[in-house]
Structures are given as structure tokens and as C-alpha cells.
Amino acid sequence: MPKTRQQNQNSLYLSPVITIVIISILSPLSLAAQPSKFRRAPRFVGKLPHLTEPPQRQQRQQQQQYRYETRYFEQRLDHFSFADLPTFSQRYLINTDHWVGPNRLGPIFLYCGNEGDIEWFAVNSGFVWDIAPRFGAMLVFPEHRYYGESMPYGSTEVAYQNATTLSYLTAEQALADFAVFITNLKQNLSAEASPVVLFGGSYGGMLAAWMRLKYPHIAIGALASSAPILQFEDIVPPETFYNIVSSDFKRESASCFNTIKESWGELVSVGQKENGLLELTKTFHLCRELNSTEDLADWLESAYSYLAMVDYPYPSDFMMPLPGYPIREVCKKIDNAPDATSILERIFEGVSVYYNYTGNVDCFQLDDDPHGLDGWNWQACTEMVMPMSSSRDKSMFPAYDYNYSSFKEECWNDFNVIPRPRWITTEFGGHVWELF
Amino acid sequence: MPKTRQQNQNSLYLSPVITIVIISILSPLSLAAQPSKFRRAPRFVGKLPHLTEPPQRQQRQQQQQYRYETRYFEQRLDHFSFADLPTFSQRYLINTDHWVGPNRLGPIFLYCGNEGDIEWFAVNSGFVWDIAPRFGAMLVFPEHRYYGESMPYGSTEVAYQNATTLSYLTAEQALADFAVFITNLKQNLSAEASPVVLFGGSYGGMLAAWMRLKYPHIAIGALASSAPILQFEDIVPPETFYNIVSSDFKRESASCFNTIKESWGELVSVGQKENGLLELTKTFHLCRELNSTEDLADWLESAYSYLAMVDYPYPSDFMMPLPGYPIREVCKKIDNAPDATSILERIFEGVSVYYNYTGNVDCFQLDDDPHGLDGWNWQACTEMVMPMSSSRDKSMFPAYDYNYSSFKEECWNDFNVIPRPRWITTEFGGHVWELF
Numbered sequence: 001m002p003k004t005r006q007q008n009q010n011s012l013y014l015s016p017v018i019t020i021v022i023i024s025i026l027s028p029l030s031l032a033a034q035p036s037k038f039r040r041a042p043r044f045v046g047k048l049p050h051l052t053e054p055p056q057r058q059q060r061q062q063q064q065q066y067r068y069e070t071r072y073f074e075q076r077l078d079h080f081s082f083a084d085l086p087t088f089s090q091r092y093l094i095n096t097d098h099w100v101g102p103n104r105l106g107p108i109f110l111y112c113g114n115e116g117d118i119e120w121f122a123v124n125s126g127f128v129w130d131i132a133p134r135f136g137a138m139l140v141f142p143e144h145r146y147y148g149e150s151m152p153y154g155s156t157e158v159a160y161q162n163a164t165t166l167s168y169l170t171a172e173q174a175l176a177d178f179a180v181f182i183t184n185l186k187q188n189l190s191a192e193a194s195p196v197v198l199f200g201g202s203y204g205g206m207l208a209a210w211m212r213l214k215y216p217h218i219a220i221g222a223l224a225s226s227a228p229i230l231q232f233e234d235i236v237p238p239e240t241f242y243n244i245v246s247s248d249f250k251r252e253s254a255s256c257f258n259t260i261k262e263s264w265g266e267l268v269s270v271g272q273k274e275n276g277l278l279e280l281t282k283t284f285h286l287c288r289e290l291n292s293t294e295d296l297a298d299w300l301e302s303a304y305s306y307l308a309m310v311d312y313p314y315p316s317d318f319m320m321p322l323p324g325y326p327i328r329e330v331c332k333k334i335d336n337a338p339d340a341t342s343i344l345e346r347i348f349e350g351v352s353v354y355y356n357y358t359g360n361v362d363c364f365q366l367d368d369d370p371h372g373l374d375g376w377n378w379q380a381c382t383e384m385v386m387p388m389s390s391s392r393d394k395s396m397f398p399a400y401d402y403n404y405s406s407f408k409e410e411c412w413n414d415f416n417v418i419p420r421p422r423w424i425t426t427e428f429g430g431h432v433w434e435l436f
Numbered sequence: 437m438p439k440t441r442q443q444n445q446n447s448l449y450l451s452p453v454i455t456i457v458i459i460s461i462l463s464p465l466s467l468a469a470q471p472s473k474f475r476r477a478p479r480f481v482g483k484l485p486h487l488t489e490p491p492q493r494q495q496r497q498q499q500q501q502y503r504y505e506t507r508y509f510e511q512r513l514d515h516f517s518f519a520d521l522p523t524f525s526q527r528y529l530i531n532t533d534h535w536v537g538p539n540r541l542g543p544i545f546l547y548c549g550n551e552g553d554i555e556w557f558a559v560n561s562g563f564v565w566d567i568a569p570r571f572g573a574m575l576v577f578p579e580h581r582y583y584g585e586s587m588p589y590g591s592t593e594v595a596y597q598n599a600t601t602l603s604y605l606t607a608e609q610a611l612a613d614f615a616v617f618i619t620n621l622k623q624n625l626s627a628e629a630s631p632v633v634l635f636g637g638s639y640g641g642m643l644a645a646w647m648r649l650k651y652p653h654i655a656i657g658a659l660a661s662s663a664p665i666l667q668f669e670d671i672v673p674p675e676t677f678y679n680i681v682s683s684d685f686k687r688e689s690a691s692c693f694n695t696i697k698e699s700w701g702e703l704v705s706v707g708q709k710e711n712g713l714l715e716l717t718k719t720f721h722l723c724r725e726l727n728s729t730e731d732l733a734d735w736l737e738s739a740y741s742y743l744a745m746v747d748y749p750y751p752s753d754f755m756m757p758l759p760g761y762p763i764r765e766v767c768k769k770i771d772n773a774p775d776a777t778s779i780l781e782r783i784f785e786g787v788s789v790y791y792n793y794t795g796n797v798d799c800f801q802l803d804d805d806p807h808g809l810d811g812w813n814w815q816a817c818t819e820m821v822m823p824m825s826s827s828r829d830k831s832m833f834p835a836y837d838y839n840y841s842s843f844k845e846e847c848w849n850d851f852n853v854i855p856r857p858r859w860i861t862t863e864f865g866g867h868v869w870e871l872f
Contacts, residue, residue: 078517080514080516080517080609081517082603082606164520167519168517170516179862183862214650215865217865217868423515428653429653432653
């Protein structure tokens with residue numbers, strides 16, 4: 001029942017959350033929710049596997065299919081003040097192969113670049129490439145500021161140096177970048193009358209929805225895929241995300257769900273034994289000895305969350321090379337191991353589908369860098385404050401109650417910044433979503 | 437025919453310009469267009485007569501009618517970045533006398549503070565006070581940042597020091613101030629469900645219209661009075677404003693229009709004579725000897741423009757104490773002087789209706805301060821770039837062709853800032869105004 005399953009997968013975020021137009025043909029939820037740690041507050045990851053380096057292999061494979069020119073556009077660092085700040089160069093990709101031109105009002109499909117290298121998103125957004133010929137559309141992929149090559153202050157090092165240099169990494173500024181960019185592009189092409197349609201997935205989908213709301217004179221429509229624009233304040237219950245991820249697993253197999261749910265306690269009890277961390281290091285084939293059980297838990301939780309986001313009915317290679325229906329494959333490994341297999345060995349077999357589907361990995365790097373100054377963590381600590389809990393019953397993740405105070409403290413420690421948890425709903429709405 | 441005349445007055449800016457909802461019950465166009473000088477480019481004045489000091493006399497008179505509490509609300513200086521900037525205290529006036537409260541969904545009427553002291557606007561916006569009882573509405577008047585008491589950096593001196601301190605004086609920031617303010621107020625009053633309706637005149641009307649566009653989740657409607665939201669780029673012909681002012685005079689009397697139109701040449705030729713400036717000083721009863729003919733021309737042009745903006749059918753005291761139909765009164769003075777009266781003497785008699793209706797003024801201060809660092813001039817030099825020309829035939833003002841280059845140069849000299857003439861239409865639209 002591939003169709004049903006695909007729809008179920010889509011319901012991951014879509015049912016209560018989405019407005020405008022939503023279907024799930026774009027990139028998966030790259031905006032991942034990192035499940036709760038044992039002691040630390042959960043927060044969205046954004047620390048994508050290929051964040052800084054687009055997968056070269058994949059690019060080579062797809063070069064034939066996804067052809068674009070790379071160009072650059074000069075942007076103000078702050079659109080909303082006249083402070084004397086350096087401009088920066090925004091990268092964008094453009095394909096006009098199928099565009100029927102301004103006289104025939106050829107549309108412009110604008111993919112709202114999100115928290116990563118734009119080339120990676122462009123070659124993983126097959127839908128817009130597929131439909132461009134049918135609509136005689138131009139494709140443009142402006143990159144999001146502070147990601148990929150679109151770096152203010154000339155380099156990632158300077159741009160990510162501190163809260164002052166990072167302070168212009170906001171959604172409103174990114175939307176204004178898109179607005180100024182597309183207005184200018186249309187003028188240059190004498191295509192003022194060409195309609196613009198926005199596309200985006202996950203955070204990029206939020207941008208698409210918000211841009212349609214804030215710039216109705218610029219875009220006639222938006223396709224916001226898997227865009228959690230209602231995951232703020234108390235609009236949806238904080239358990240929503242992990243409940244849905246968990247139900248994706250439960251649907252495949254109740255025993256799979258239960259094994260995962262039991263594994264956290266097992267993890268803790270093994271970790272507390274003498275030489276327990278060494279035992280876990282061996283069980284999970286880690287390259288370096290484990291420092292704490294939490295690091296391993298993070299790594300496992302990430303796998304489950306990402307798996308739910310990319311649970312496509314066909315083989316794909318967005319986050320990782322994966323088979324079709326990857327959750328089903330994970331659960332098969334967990335459920336079908338020989339009877340004597342321990343819970344943690346089952347878990348290892350399961351997540352290997354995610355981390356090692358090709359079978360080429362000899363040992364695993366947890367690569368846990370919770371304080372890394374990556375862009376999404378900054379955004380999560382400033383505007384994108386999304387309360388997330390893990391419920392005791394419906395979630396297979398360790399139980400966790402969202403705690404704003406500790407989140408705020410963590411942000412202060414990481415970035416010297418105080419979050420503005422009510423700003424997004426003030427600026428973009430959300431509470432009265434019938435209004436959209 | 438008071439009704440017809442009132443409607444004509446309204447047409448000053450309204451016919452091609454206004455969207456949303458427009459009627460003219462609010463304050464007149466405080467956003468005045470300074471007519472063309474002989475050599476200098478014209479630009480909006482904003483330098484309102486009572487800008488810094490609300491008229492005390494008027495306030496005392498109206499205290500009974502307009503009662504409000506004065507409160508303050510802490511605002512971020514930059515809503516759209518996380519730069520570490522000092523907050524400032526936004527003043528607002530509030531009246532809840534007629535509010536039926538949150539349970540009965542009592543509406544909130546929000547007057548969008550514009551370029552001046554909020555008390556002055558509040559006591560000159562009779563309409564909202566008149567209708568509040570009928571709607572059971574609360575009235576709030578948040579002051580615009582950088583005006584009145586709502587001064588960043590603790591004082592006008594520091595706030596207006598240079599382009600850096602002024603850089604957060606923008607319309608987008610002001611709208612965000614209103615959004616944050618009203619969201620917070622409603623929460624404090626448990627009045628989240630109470631509808632908000634925006635009101636504003638002139639620049640404040642632009643803010644009302646733009647706020648309804650950008651914050652549909654916050655305001656269910658806007659009454660934007662005399663709001664020139666289409667006076668940008670080439671959306672309306674640049675001659676529009678002065679043509680309409682001129683037609684207001686022509687409608688009263690063709691000879692009045694002609695006398696004014698002829699007076700500029702007369703002014704120049706007298707000014708060029710030996711002792712000509714002294715002669716003009718005497719004719720116009722100036723307190724100090726005239727430095728240049730332009731200064732006098734500016735003063736006259738301001739009077740005509742403001743007269744058109746406050747050509748109410750009843751006596752009023754917004755800009756100046758004036759009779760009802762003040763343009764008619766001006767033209768009577770110009771037309772009905774004894775036959776031997778010179779053109780310039782007629783002009784003096786005419787503008788005395790504006791500058792000296794009470795008859796208490798012995799001599800006139802031109803008070804020309806074209807480089808004064810007042811807020812509106814900054815706004816006009818940054819975002820509010822409104823091209824204005826004076827046509828050779830339809831305008832009674834000296835002919836002038838708008839020249840962006842010289843405007844830009846003037847802004848650089850005055851403020852060390854480069855205007856962004858396309859920004860407002862990018863941010864708020866305007867070209868395709870059917871969309872509104």
C-alpha cells in the first residue's frame with residue numbers, strides 16, 4: 001500500500017500544522033528534532049550530515065538531470081535598518097531551460113533556500129525539476145544567508161564568530177533577501193508580470209508560507225512542504241513531533257516500538273556498570289570510546305527522527321543512502337534478529353540501516369558537537385523556539401518535559417543570546433491559524 | 437454644500453492612491469509635501485509646526501473631551517536582528533472608559549502614531565473618540581519611535597546624532613513596535629480574542645494600511661486616511677500632489693490660482709532688484725531681513741500645501757488656528773483686495789489667513805531649517821522616497837522636475853545616508869495595487 005503509506009508519512013507534520021498548500025513532494029524535514037536526551041533539553045538539530053559539504057558523489061550522479069548556472073547577488077546585511085554594515089554575496093542557482101519567457105508570462109518557481117548548502121537542496125528537490133517543463137517555468141534557488149557560500153563578512157569563521165556577527169541570521173532577513181532578489185531578477189529580465197510561486201520544505205517550507213503571507217505582491221502562491229509553522233509556543237502540544245515519529249515506528253511493528261522504548265533503560269543500566277561504556281562502545285562499533293551514555297542516546301534518537309523524515313516509499317539518498325520504506329527495514333532488523341539477541345544488539349542492527357546501509361562503514365563516529373556554532377542552533381536559540389516534549393506513553397523516546405528556563409540557559413551558554421520565544425507568532429501569526 | 441466640499445477635500449490624495457478603507461475623518465495630511473523651491477528639489481516636510489511641543493492651549497481646552505492615561509512599554513531597538521542594542525521606552529496613551537471588556541470581545545482601536553508627538557495626534561483625532569462609545573472600544577495611541585517621548589538612546593540629542601543612531605527609524609521597525617505592543621497588551625488584559633482595528637492619517641495611514649497587509653493575524657481592518665502608499669517610484673505621476681493642491685485653489689477661484697501662479701515670477705523679479713530682499717521683508721512683515729527669495733517661496737508654498745491638507749468645512753486648530761473652508765478665505769483675501777493692490781501684497785493678505793488668523797502675530801519668522809535633523813527628513817532620505825514634480829500648466833507652484841540624483845546628493849550631505857528608492861515597493865508592494 002505504497003500510497004497510503006506515503007500519505008501516512010506525510011501526516012508526520014502536516015495534519016494540524018500546514019496552511020496554504022501542502023503536499024509532500026519536496027525534500028524531507030531537514031529541520032530535524034533531536035529527541036530528548038537523558039538530562040539535556042531536546043532541540044532541533046539542523047546539524048545536517050552534509051551541511052557544509054554537498055555530497056559530491058550524488059552531485060556527479062545527478063549532474064545530467066539537474067543543470068543550473070550559479071550566480072551571485074549583492075544583499076544588504078540588515079534590510080530593516082540603515083546601519084552601515086557590509087553587504088554580502090548571496091549565491092543562487094538558476095535554470096531557464098524550460099522558461100517560456102516574459103511575454104508568455106512564464107512563471108518563476110522560487111525554492112526558498114533553507115539551512116544548508118543550496119546545491120544539496122537543489123539536487124534533492126526533484127519535484128520542481130519535474131514540473132518546470134510542464135509549466136514553462138524558470139527555476140531559481142536562492143541560498144539562505146549564513147549557509148553554504150552565502151556568507152556575510154566574507155567567511156564562515158567571521159560570520160559565525162559571535163552573537164554580534166550572527167545577529168542578522170533571522171528568517172525575516174532571509175525573506176527580505178528573497179524579496180529583493182526576485183524583484184531585481186524580474187526587473188533585469190523585464191519579467192515583472194511573470195508570476196512567482198514559492199517552494200520549500202521543512203524550515204524552507206516555513207519560509208515559503210511566511211513569504212506568501214508577508215509578500216503577497218511578490219508571490220501568488222506557496223507550496224510549503226512539512227513546514228512546522230505551528231510548532232511555536234503552545235499552538236500544538238509539545239509532544240506532537242515525537243508522538244508522530246513514534247507512531248511511524250509503531251505502525252510498522254508494535255514490538256519494534258517497544259524494543260526501542262525499552263532500550264533507553266537498558267542503555268543506562270549497561271552504561272552504569274563497570275566498563276559499561278566500553279561495552280557500549282563495542283556493541284555499537286564506535287571508533288572511539290564512549291564518553292557518556294547521552295552521546296550514544298543522541299546518536300540513536302537522531303537516527304529515528306531522521307528516518308521518520310525520510311521514510312520515502314522508494315530508495316533515496318538525501319540524508320543517507322537508504323532503501324525504500326527505511327523504517328520498515330529498521331524494524332525488520334530489530335524484530336527478526338535471532339531470539340538470543342539482546343535489546344541493544346537489536347538496536348544496533350536497526351540503526352545500521354540508517355548509518356550503514358551501504359555496509360561500507362567499519363566503525364561509527366558519533367560526532368556529537370552539541371555546542372557547535374552551526375546556523376540552525378543559532379536560529380533555534382533566537383527565533384525558532386519550538387517547545388518539544390517526549391510523552392511517557394505515546395513516545396518511544398525517553399520521556400522529557402520541555403523546560404524553557406533550561407533551554408534559555410543553554411542558549412546563553414552556547415551563544416550569549418536570549419531567545420525570543422513569542423516573536424515568531426507576533427511576526428507571522430499562528431494562534432489564529434484559520435486566518436491564513 | 438459642506439458634504440460635497442468635504443468629499444472634494446478628501447480627494448486630495450485619495451483618488452488614485454488609497455486602498456483598504458479610506459475616509460477622511462482623521463487628522464489631515466500631516467505628512468506635508470513641500471512645494472518646489474526655485475532651485476532646490478522639493479521634498480516632504482514633516483517638520484510640523486507643533487512637532488516637538490503639543491499645543492498646550494489646545495490640550496487644556498480638550499482635556500475634558502480627550503482623557504487618557506499615559507503609559508510606557510519597553511521595545512527592542514531592532515526587531516529584526518539580535519544585535520545587542522539598548523531597548524527604549526515607547527509611550528502610549530490609553531482610554532478604556534467605553535471598553536466593554538474581553539468577555540464581550542470589546543474591540544481595540546489602535547491609532548498608528550506617526551511623525552510627531554502622540555498627544556498632539558490623539559487630541560486631533562476626534563473620530564476615534566467619537567465612535568469608541570458606539571463600539572464599546574478601547575483606544576490606544578502608541579507613539580512612533582524617534583518622535584515625542586519615544587526616544588531611543590535616552591534623548592533626542594543622542595537619537596538624532598548621526599546616521600548610526602538614526603538607523604532604526606524605519607516604518608518596518610515602527611510596525612513591529614505596534615505588533616509587539618498590542619500583542620503584549622492583549623495578553624495582559626486576557627483580551628487575545630478582542631479584534632484590533634487600525635487607524636491612521638497621512639504617514640500614519642500608510643502605517644495602518646501596511647500593518648493590515650503585513651500583520652493580518654493582528655488587525656482585522658485598517659482605516660487609512662489620506663495615506664499616499666502609491667507615491668513611490670513611478671506608480672502615480674510625480675505631478676499628482678501639487679496638481680491636486682492647485683486644483684483645490686482653482687476650484688475656489690481661477691483668479692486666485694492665477695495670482696498665486698504669477699506671484700513666483702514677481703517674487704524673483706522683486707528679489708533681484710536693488711534692496712529687493714528688504715522690500716520683500718517689508719511686504720511680508722518678516723521679523724528678520726530675508727536672506728534669499730527661496731526662503732520666502734518655501735514659506736509660501738508650505739502655507740498652500742498645508743491649507744489644502746486642512747481645508748476642513750469647519751473651524752479647526754490642527755496645524756494652525758483656521759476658519760472653516762480656509763482655502764476659500766485665502767482666495768477671498770487674494771481676490772477681493774482693492775484694485776491697486778500688487779500681486780505680492782495680495783499674496784501676503786492671503787497667507788495671513790494661514791499664518792495669522794488670530795491676528796496676534798506682529799511679524800513672521802520664516803524659521804527655515806532645511807537641514808534640521810528632524811525625523812521625517814531622515815525617513816524621506818532613506819525609505820520614504822516620494823518623487824514629486826510641479827507641472828508647468830496644472831500646478832500653481834513653480835515648475836519643477838523631480839531629479840533623483842540631486843535628491844540623493846542632498847541626502848548624503850544632510851545625513852550621510854544613501855536612499856533606497858525601491859525598498860518600500862519591494863517590502864509593501866504598490867505596483868500591482870489591485871492585489872491589496
